[in-house]
Amino acid sequence: MPDQPHVLRILWTRFAWRHWRLAPVSSWLLLLILALGVAAFFSIRLANEAAVAGFANFTDLITSESDGLITAPVGPLPTAVLKDLRQLLGNTPVNLVPVLETSAVPPRRAETEGIGARPTYQILGLDLPALVNLSSPAYGGGLPATASAEASPSAPNQPGGGLRTNAVYISAALARRDQLTNGSRLSLVINDRLAALEVAGLIPNRPNQPAAPAGLLIMDLPDLQRLTDKVGRLDRIEFVLEPGALRAERWAAIKQTLEGANLPAAPRWVVSSSAERREAGVTMTRAFRLNLTILSLLALLVGLYLVFQGLNGAVVRRRNEIAILRSLGVTARQIQQAWLVEAAVIGLVGGLLGLALGWLGAQLAVQTVGRTMHALYFGRNVDSAPFDFQEALIALIVAVAASTVAGWRPARLAANTPPAQIASRTGTASDPGGRWLQRMDLGLGLLGLGLLLTFLPPLRMEGGARLPLASYATALCWIFGAGVFAGQILAGFARFFQWLKWDSVPLGLACSHLRKPSGRHRLAAAGLVCAVGMTAGMAILVGSFDTTMRGWIARTFQADVYLSSDGDQTASSINRIAPATWESIAKDPSVKQANVIQGRELILNGVSTLLVGHDPRFFRDYSKPAWVSAPQDDTVFDAARNDHLVLASESFSERFHVAQGEVVQVPVPGGFQPVTIAGIYADYGNERGAMLLERGQFAKWFGTEMAASVILALQPGSDPEALRAKLRAAHPGLGVFTSGFLRGEALRIFRQTFAVTYALELIGILVAVVGLAFTMTSLLWERRNDLATLRALGLRRRELSWAAALEGGLLAVAGLSAGLLVSLALGWLLIFRINKQTFGWTLQTDHPWGQLIILALLVLASATLAGWFAGRWSTRLPAEREE
């Protein structure tokens, strides 16, 4: 019979739609579950997009989109470069926009004592008088404006018209949030000093650009140079061409000229176009974003598992109706198509709902994602994630496609319902997943394949990130493999309890259903294996991390007092301590020894890492490093003999594939310096990796004495708290911490980072238990005639509820057994493969048995309870009997 569209329409309007209307609670629940999955996927992608977009568009807010920029190969650019560029470019119509950037934080107060507790501002230093050239409508008119209507409109500050000292332009968001107007004072820590800034106006919004975030401030360039001790230095120079035809070609010509003026042996600058810079941001964060996308897809997968269970249950409930339709002449193909349409509609409606929820979620997620990117990769932050129609379309297509895939098997089951079913009252059970979940060869094959995949190296991505794709595949293989075995374990448990011959009717009934478990049972057990395995595996990783971190923190923070700029809030902070400050502190009579730390970000082989100047002897004596490859002798610790010798962190060694004794060419101003790796130490503070060089050599190579931090060992009998109080009073722009405080803060930040994993664990368990509840209700619906028989034979409702509860409990025991076993393997995989390949960190294994026992009890109790409620519900089901 050819397919007839009107039949599909009838099946949808007269049957599917009416079923949905008749059971609105379960319908909305299913849609909501799918919507949450789509929302997670969409919000994370939106937040990613916004965070990456933030990487490029800060200067664009002011200058219109720049065409390209130059930076120094290492460190800052001298301002004199501007003059050279003018000469080089002659009369070429291009605007040069010199830029200096720094970060700053409000001064510490009692309630913001913890590290990271204060907001971080990004200050952009621009030559505001020169920007008048760019204020014409042709460039989009992007000059800062007077701050809000109430802010002395009679005396607007015109850039170029005589700026006040330390004038700062703020975003409308910040003006609103902190109720700032023209003339308001803003006190911020920059480097090791407190700076008093005065609000001079608002950063304007440009058409088709996101509004300036609250964390962005703009100052006149000379002011910021002075405040940051960078007089005569710039971070970059941006190039803005006049809008018009052949803009790309004009920029290409300028780029060629600039690159042509570079000396190959000692390049003066690095030229990149805006597109390349954006691409750099995208590349740098690709692995991070891919990991987030994988996580969000997992959320979607979980939603689809429940859609599958929900649709499958609906097929069971509507089987008689399907049989009647089949007997009336509806073809199997039409039934299948109708169910697929139903699945697609669930995907569409759930997807649309998910887009709305996802957009709301993105507004929250963007700040978290932005903060993480800010800390790990680059100093930018964003406040909001604009709705992106392309991303929305992708999310919707994924939702509809995935929901249709999830509905495929239930649709097949529905189509395979014979018309004869109408005459049958014996309640024959459908058995989704029955065949493949009984294949032991499949289970063994998956476990073996997973083992083989552990030998594969990680995928090395542009930007130096490593993605352990093979290890992720191993995790999937092991989870699915263990899921297959869960069915066997289930049958084993049922037979074992029967062998015990406990005289309990509910237990006997529960075991009778499980000794030859149906596909539905096996699927529910496999779902539990997945949830328990991942949750417990993650708990093992976090437990091991916690133990390792505590040991590392106890070893590392053995000096007495630690100093940094009070503006330091994140790994990407660029605040420094002036030599005059640290020299005076080092001379304090209570100080026995000071380790002055200098740092510089380097690009090695196109990958970002750190070079640190320090005192190696101090490092050996007060940080007690754990050696991955210990130095063969003391040469590296002797300032007189350690020329060109460095210590490398384990992450550095893993990331750049270098071992002890190997030579690395380090880019320095004016060329390269070779350094030899004398030893490799374990370091859990930084995944980018670092090389530690003797500070004297560092200062000589980079021509700076500015310190990133200073570590003090005190004279015997000196009180660290007393020195801390004294230094805080003398230097309000300095963060001064005792080792005890830092240890506590380091642990707090570490545990805060992993707090989200506990939420994920709970969600995983919840989903598995909800899946189990769906399974139980489907099973009990199929058995409603048996239940009526049991009631007729004299079983009480509570006995039937207990039988279902025990069935759910036994399912949980099987899922837990296989899940906990696979979690031990997953724990090993996470620690020794995924973590090692991603971050390059070696962890000490520690199994949090207490947590695992609590997890097992929680799953067992939830599953038993879910079974009990399903059982209670089932005792009120009508049987399929006449009159």
Add this chain to the structure above:
Amino acid sequence: MAEPPTAGRGLVLTAKDVAKAYAGRPVLRGVSLELRAGERLALTGPSGSGKSTLLNCLGGVDRPDSGSICFKNQALELMDADGLTEVRRRDIGTIFQFFHLLPTLTAAENVELPLQLNGVARAERTDRVRSLLERVGVAGRSQALPGELSGGEMQRVAIARALAHAPAVLLADEPTGNLDSRNGAIILDLLQELSDETGTALLLVTHSGAATHICHREIHLRDGLISGVRKADTD
């Protein structure tokens, strides 16, 4: 029809003016009957006449809207759900048209279940199950699951299960309705023999003329009312 039971046997089940409606449609409109120990009563009538509804009310599975049902001098309408369950568990055996054996229990386990529910000791249960299965002629299939049994075998197991706990009343809803004539006849013979042997009262809902022949009385229902009563033929 069979000979009536010995006079003087006690009343087991009494229904008086039992009425029941579903969604405003009356199904039973004041039915009264009595059943004595060892008596076999056939309940006949066309589809929709209310036979199964009456059987459900008499068995305590459903409650009448009005009227009274007394089981061994206990008024069922005064009992709560647990009380009704207790009566079903202890004193009533049920046989269904579609057998309704529990598909995951073996034949022996199906028969054992009512004994378990009544707290019979394991050794006694084992003996009783074995003897019942032997009596109904399926001892060799005791470990088979229902799906592995023929229709006739399933109904024999169902009869064994219904009689396992020696109930006072056996309620049979079209017990031969899903069997061929040969197996139907065998099952009817078996029911008659067992009823005689055990003195269990039998209430048989049936369309089959053959089934009425094993009963002492026949009550005919039409539109929820008793339209006729026929006693055992004496010729």
